[in-house]
Amino acid sequence: MHYISIRKIALFLIIVCSNNLAYSQKDFKDYVINNITPLDLSDDADFNSFDNLGNAIGDSKIVMLGEQDHGDGSTFLVKAKLIKYLHEKKGFDVLAFESDFYSLNKAWSLVTAGQISLDSAILTSIYPVWTNCQQCDKVFKYVKTELNNKNPLILTGFDNQLVFKNVFKNLKTDIIGYLDTSDISFINSNYYKNNFSTDVDSLLKIFRFNKENKNSKIKFLNFFNDTLSTILFQLDSIKNYNMCYYKVIKNLISFSTELKYIYEGNQLMSDSIRDKQMAENLLWLAKYKYPEKKIIVWAANSHIIKNRFPDFNAKNKTSYSMGNIFTGFKEFSEKTYIIGFTGYSGSYGRATTEKVYKIPSPKSKSIEAWLHENNNSTCFIDFKKFTSLHPQFGEPFWMNGSNWQSYKSNWERAFDGIIYIDEILPCVKSKN
Structure with a gap:
């Protein structure tokens, strides 16, 4: 009797779980x-058509806007309108x-001081994949x-790379000028006086x-x-x-470490180093430089995504994204809304090359x-609302995550919403 009861209970649970799973799949679509x-x-x-998106963002202090590739001209036009809405209405x-991080923050300070024009700051501090793209002009x-x-x-920047x-x-002059006025013992060393500048x-x-x-470059990077x-x-x-300037020096360390891993053939670790530093830079901007302001983040899907891996439960992960790290900071975990971008065809x-690539056809069930x-043209879907309604949902589905590559994954946990x-x-x- 006891054995039969256990079998009945087990069968009942299997049926219930199967029904819930089937419901979840249909429910999401x-x-x-x-x-x-x-x-x-x-x-x-x-801006009336943006009201639902604004409600989804709520009182978030950080909104991250992605892009599949830095050559998605249509995405930049959507971002232009969205940025205007976020600034004027939110x-x-x-x-x-x-x-x-270094050049754009310095450039903005020079703009506000009237020492350089805004056009000069933009062209010398923001990467040319955007400044050379007509769809970004707006x-x-x-x-x-x-x-x-x-x-x-x-305008501000959060990347550690120097382009x-x-x-x-300017960076060399500023760092040495800053160190010369500091009280650290390092500046009294013979190395600093004779070799540091070189x-x-x-x-x-x-x-x-x-x-x-x-090999000699790796050795030097380790030493420096x-x-x-x-x-x-x-x-x-x-x-x-x-x-x-403390942060600028940290950026130099992370960039040189990132480069070292590239020389060693470890791209995943290099990506992680960069994204970690970007997250820390953004944290500093949000907490210390602009603590009373709301921030729009412009970056690739691959950086803002909450998890770089298609399999969100994968073990032994060695690479993490900026979005994953930043939303792990307690003060911003519930104050950040991440919007990924995707498309059908x-x-x-990029504006920096003559090459144009066709977007791969999406999966039939994507x-x-x-x-x-x-028959949707451009639209917004709020994933965060869905996950609040169905917290147990865990069925992967096909979607372009980044670089126009489609994966089957739990994308509702990677982005808070998407723009299609x-x-x-x-x-x-x-x-x-």
Whole structure:
């Protein structure tokens, strides 16, 4: 009797679980189809079509806007309208680009001091994949329009990578100038007096990646990382150090470490180092530089995603994304809303190259296929609302995660929402 009861209970549980699983699969697709928010991108349209998106964002302090590739021209047009909405209707006053932390923060300070033009700051501090793309022109023109208003749209950067040649000279001068005024013992060493400046030059040259003399470069990077770590250790022991330049030195360490792993052939670890530093930079911007302001983040899907791996339960993960790390910070875990971008068809191509690539056809049972079949052009889907209604949902589904690669995964846990664009057009080179 006891054995039969256990069998009946087990059978009952299997049936219940199977029914729940089937319901969950159907429920998610039904939710997507029945909760589409079309977005009106026309220049003369008001922001009414963005109300549902605004409600989904709620009182978030950070909103991250992704892109499959840095050549998704159509995505940039959507971002332009969305940024305007977030600034004017939701009180977001900072636009943080996936661009150099040091140069863009310094450039903005020079703009506000009247020492350089905004155009100069943009062209010398934001990566050319965006500044050379015509579809991004609306964003930069809007920033320029808002510059002298009561609440300008502030530009900042959170990437650790150094791209612009003119940055190198300024960075060296600024770091040495800062250290010379510090009270750390390192500046009294013979090495600092005789070799440090030359080694900074060597470090900046190595940042222009090539595989020649790989082993000697790895050796130098290890040595100079130790040197920079010594500087940070000594700065930690004194009070009133300049936190911004402290962060700049940390960015140098992370970038050189990132480069070392590339030389060693470990791309996953290199990606993790970069994303970790980007998350820490964004944390500093949100907590210390702009503690009273809301921040819009402009970056790739692969950086803002809450987990870089298609299998969210995979063991032995060795690479983590900025979004994953940043939402792990307690003070921002519930104050961040992450929007991924995807599309059904078209092509993409960066403004820095002549190459244009066709977007691979989505899987027949993908979220892109569901939205395309329902004749959607550009629309928003709130995943966060769904997960709050169905916290036990765990069925993977097909979607383009990043780089126009489709994976079957729990994407409702990777992004808080998505913006779908039916046809993607590549970047058109800007005339500036």
